[in-house]
Each structure stands twice: as C-alpha cells, then as structure tokens.
Amino acid sequence: MTIAEVSNKYGLSQDTLRYYECIGLIPEVNRTKGGMRDYTEESCAWIELAKCMRSAGIPIEALIEYCALTQQGDQTISARKELLVEERKKLLEKMEDMKKTLERLNYKIDRYEKAEVTGVLSWQK
Incomplete structure (x- = not known):
C-alpha cells in the first residue's frame, strides 16, 4: 500500500x-525501486498497534522501546511482556x-436535573 492509502485507511497524516x-x-x-514507501500487512499491523496504544495514552517512548525489543528477536520476549504488563x-x-x-x-448532572424540576439547587460539592 502507498503512504496515501495507509493514511486514509488509518486516519493518520502522511507526516505522522x-x-x-x-x-x-x-x-x-519497505521501499519500491523508486524509493516510495510500500506498506505491507506487517507494517499496517504495527500502525494499528501504535494507533490503538496511543489512543489509550500509552507513551510513545514505551512503544518505541517495545518496537526495538521486538526487532531484537525472541530473546526479548520476557522484556516485552514486562513492558506491556507495566503499561x-x-x-x-x-x-x-x-x-x-x-x-x-x-x-453533579443528577443534581442539576433535580434542580431543573424543583427549581432549587442546594449547595454541595
């Protein structure tokens, strides 16, 4: 997939x-012979993971570390698990x-709804 297609699919800008x-x-x-980005299913799976985790508020630094650990291979399985458990x-x-x-x-909303009916809003926290 091209960067434009991936951008549209995931609602992320090309710059992002x-x-x-x-x-x-x-x-x-991956890149084409002409140097254009060529997103694979694996690339898209990483984008989905990043988007999901970021929308939940997981820090970028933790995701970068997770990605780096994954690229180091199976010897980092425990470290990846530990990172995810902590997050x-x-x-x-x-x-x-x-x-x-x-x-x-x-x-608070309940109090205001009652006040709309009774015309009285008592002071409370």
Missing part, C-alpha cells in the same frame, strides 16, 4: 506515518481515576 517510522515507533517500511498497570490506574471522575460527573 513518516514521523512514526523515523522515531522507531514502527519498523522501517497495563498504569492504564488500569488511569481507568480507575476516570471511573471516579465519571461517578462525580453523574452525581
């Missing part, structure tokens, strides 16, 4: 795709914080 490759977030993409732990903590925030928002 080049940047991801440049910083090692995705492995180097999962952080993500679960973030989800718990978000759950608390959502509960607080629901509480």
Whole structure:
C-alpha cells in the first residue's frame, strides 16, 4: 500500500506515518525501486498497534522501546511482556481515576436535573 492509502485507511497524516517510522515507533517500511514507501500487512499491523496504544495514552517512548525489543528477536520476549504488563498497570490506574471522575460527573448532572424540576439547587460539592 502507498503512504496515501495507509493514511486514509488509518486516519493518520502522511507526516505522522513518516514521523512514526523515523522515531522507531514502527519498523522501517519497505521501499519500491523508486524509493516510495510500500506498506505491507506487517507494517499496517504495527500502525494499528501504535494507533490503538496511543489512543489509550500509552507513551510513545514505551512503544518505541517495545518496537526495538521486538526487532531484537525472541530473546526479548520476557522484556516485552514486562513492558506491556507495566503499561497495563498504569492504564488500569488511569481507568480507575476516570471511573471516579465519571461517578462525580453523574452525581453533579443528577443534581442539576433535580434542580431543573424543583427549581432549587442546594449547595454541595
């Protein structure tokens, strides 16, 4: 696939795709004889992983490290697993914080809905 096709498929700009490759977030993409990027299924799988992880807030540095470890081969399986376990732990903590925030928002919205009916909003946190 061309960079334009991949850009359209994943909703990422061509500059973002080049940047991801440049910083090692995705492995180097194959090139045609004319020097154009030629994205394979494997390249696209890396892009999908990067997009998914970034949308969850996983730091770019962790993904770059993961990509580098993967390229080093099977001797890094334990290190890759450890990295993913640590990122999962952080993500679960973030989800718990978000759950608390959502509960607080629901509480506040409920108070305003009741106030719209009664015409009274009592002061509370």
